[in-house]
Amino acid sequence: MVVKNICCLGAGYVGGPTCSVIAWKCPEIKVTVVDLSKERIAQWNSEKLPIYEPGLDDVVKACRGKNLFFSNDIKTAILDADLIFISVNTPTKTFGNGKGRAPDLKYVEGAARMIADIAQSNKIVVEKSTVPVRAAESILNILSANQRPGVSYQILSNPEFLAEGTAIDDLLHADRVLIGGEDSPEGRAAIEELCSVYEHWIPRKNILTTNTWSSELSKLAANAMLAQRISSINSLSAVCESTGADVSEVARAVGLDSRIGSKFLQASIGFGGSCFQKDILNLIYICESLNLLEVAAYWQQVIDMNEYQKSRFTAKVIESLFNTVSGKQVALLGFAFKKNTGDTRESPAIHVAKTLLDEGASINIYDPKVEKSQIIDDLTNPSICEFPEQVKSRVKIFEDAYSATAGTHAIVLCTEWDEFITYDYNRIYKGMMKPAFIFDGRKILNHEELIEIGFHVQTIGKKLSRPRSPRCWSSKPNI
Ligand code: NAD
Ligand code: UGA
Numbered sequence: 131m132v133v134k135n136i137c138c139l140g141a142g143y144v145g146g147p148t149c150s151v152i153a154w155k156c157p158e159i160k161v162t163v164v165d166l167s168k169e170r171i172a173q174w175n176s177e178k179l180p181i182y183e184p185g186l187d188d189v190v191k192a193c194r195g196k197n198l199f200f201s202n203d204i205k206t207a208i209l210d211a212d213l214i215f216i217s218v219n220t221p222t223k224t225f226g227n228g229k230g231r232a233p234d235l236k237y238v239e240g241a242a243r244m245i246a247d248i249a250q251s252n253k254i255v256v257e258k259s260t261v262p263v264r265a266a267e268s269i270l271n272i273l274s275a276n277q278r279p280g281v282s283y284q285i286l287s288n289p290e291f292l293a294e295g296t297a298i299d300d301l302l303h304a305d306r307v308l309i310g311g312e313d314s315p316e317g318r319a320a321i322e323e324l325c326s327v328y329e330h331w332i333p334r335k336n337i338l339t340t341n342t343w344s345s346e347l348s349k350l351a352a353n354a355m356l357a358q359r360i361s362s363i364n365s366l367s368a369v370c371e372s373t374g375a376d377v378s379e380v381a382r383a384v385g386l387d388s389r390i391g392s393k394f395l396q397a398s399i400g401f402g403g404s405c406f407q408k409d410i411l412n413l414i415y416i417c418e419s420l421n422l423l424e425v426a427a428y429w430q431q432v433i434d435m436n437e438y439q440k441s442r443f444t445a446k447v448i449e450s451l452f453n454t455v456s457g458k459q460v461a462l463l464g465f466a467f468k469k470n471t472g473d474t475r476e477s478p479a480i481h482v483a484k485t486l487l488d489e490g491a492s493i494n495i496y497d498p499k500v501e502k503s504q505i506i507d508d509l510t511n512p513s514i515c516e517f518p519e520q521v522k523s524r525v526k527i528f529e530d531a532y533s534a535t536a537g538t539h540a541i542v543l544c545t546e547w548d549e550f551i552t553y554d555y556n557r558i559y560k561g562m563m564k565p566a567f568i569f570d571g572r573k574i575l576n577h578e579e580l581i582e583i584g585f586h587v588q589t590i591g592k593k594l595s596r597p598r599s600p601r602c603w604s605s606k607p608n609i
């Protein structure tokens with residue numbers, strides 16, 4: 131079989147960009163991305179795509195309506211497809227057995243059942259969602275139990291390694307593509323079919339084939355090890371703040387060792403995003419289920435350190451503001467979990483905002499890409515707040531940073547957006563209450579310059595001196 135028709139179940143952060151790039155690089159393959167959500171598909175078919183991702187608009191515009199389609203007609207897409215990607219969400223369970231740890235596989239199971247109900251010809255079914263080890267077995271069980279005569283399935287694992295904000299570049303220049311499958315003639319043939327899709331733009335030497343379980347576990351392992359590096363450097367940032375060492379200098383010195391490498395050693399307010407915590411919890415749950423309790427405890431520490439870092443940073447903000455933020459105005463710059471995305475899932479900014487609100491502060495929020503409704507949804511989510519009305523009255527969302535910071539006692543920088551580096555901080559300082567504080571949770575600002583202007587500056591992993599000559603200690607902004 132030569133793959134001519136691809137269907138992707140799930141038009142999210144993975145399904146949308148991944149299939150857009152496949153369509154762009156494989157003009158002879160028809161790619162249809164389907165979703166249960168009518169709203170999401172309508173957005174994919176509109177001028178304003180449902181996700182912000184640099185370069186994505188151009189790729190979609192180049193292929194949409196030619197060989198790339200976004201649709202709610204799941205039935206036709208499955209019937210026509212030779213190869214089906216399952217790219218649905220796998221959130222952490224919020225109820226029942228494994229609550230707060232195990233992944234909720236109901237969407238993966240739902241997708242498998244849809245395929246079983248609809249398919250009338252042979253299909254290669256590709257797990258692209260991040261799943262626990264041996265999830266492919268469950269998918270195969272569902273498909274086999276409902277198999278029509280003459281229809282056969284091959285299940286492959288093809289986890290996705292793209293990062294948000296750089297998704298298109300990551301997809302075009304992937305370090306590796308990983309494909310796991312069954313070691314049988316049919317399994318090997320299916321692996322070859324998927325390889326031939328990627329080979330349109332990925333060199334064969336960068337396509338790694340393994341058994342299915344290694345592929346599934348490698349995805350969890352990669353995310354766990356990336357997150358572990360961040361927790362490691364963040365743990366050292368606390369040591370730096372207490373000793374006078376500078377965590378950026380430490381990271382540089384350590385990262386120059388080619389065995390360690392320099393990437394993912396940026397100390398921060400803590401990692402966010404939809405996957406690191408979810409996937410480590412998934413790994414921990416697997417270890418606990420296998421009675422590998424020491425291994426589970428080891429990975430749990432990566433999450434605990436991340437929680438500690440977020441709390442430590444927020445505690446420092448409050449302590450610096452004379453141990454109370456009650457009645458104070460604080461500006462939050464950045465709400466996305468990292469720059470170049472509008473995604474706020476598990477964003478550390480949510481933790482900061484919630485703690486400041488709990489302590490009685492009013493907060494002004496500005497983010498270049500996050501929608502106002504998303505910020506309100508995040509902060510009024512029942513898991514975050516008990517009194518949504520109170521949140522609404524004490525949170526204001528702004529269209530630019532100058533208005534967001536005007537009249538505030540402090541700025542807390544939560545996301546490393548490039549534009550934050552270029553602001554006129556003299557102007558911002560003039561508009562703020564004095565003493566004016568700035569907490570750089572991403573270590574991106576020029577701290578010496580800010581101190582020179584008159585700001586009290588705090589950052590991660592480095593002790594900074596107080597303003598040399600506090601220019602103005604009146605409590606009013608001097609606009
Ligand atoms: P998402 O929530 O953005 O998108 C998932 C989509 O699947 C939703 O739009 C949902 O409506 C749809 N869906 C659910 N069940 C469906 C069904 N039966 N048929 C059709 N559509 C269905 O999720 P995401 O961020 O794209 O993540 C998807 C998977 O990829 C997860 O397992 C995640 O861990 C993994 N992953 C995510 C990233 C990332 O950067 N977000 C990177 C690598 C891997
Ligand atoms: C991460 C992985 O990098 C991807 O390979 C993976 O495919 C994806 O998870 C997934 O499975 O969802 P993503 O979460 O989109 O990608 O973004 P990252 O660049 O990994 O950043 C995650 C968080 O760590 C962000 O909050 C970021 O600010 C933080 N981070 C990252 C640091 O604090 N320090 C660093 O040095 C790097």
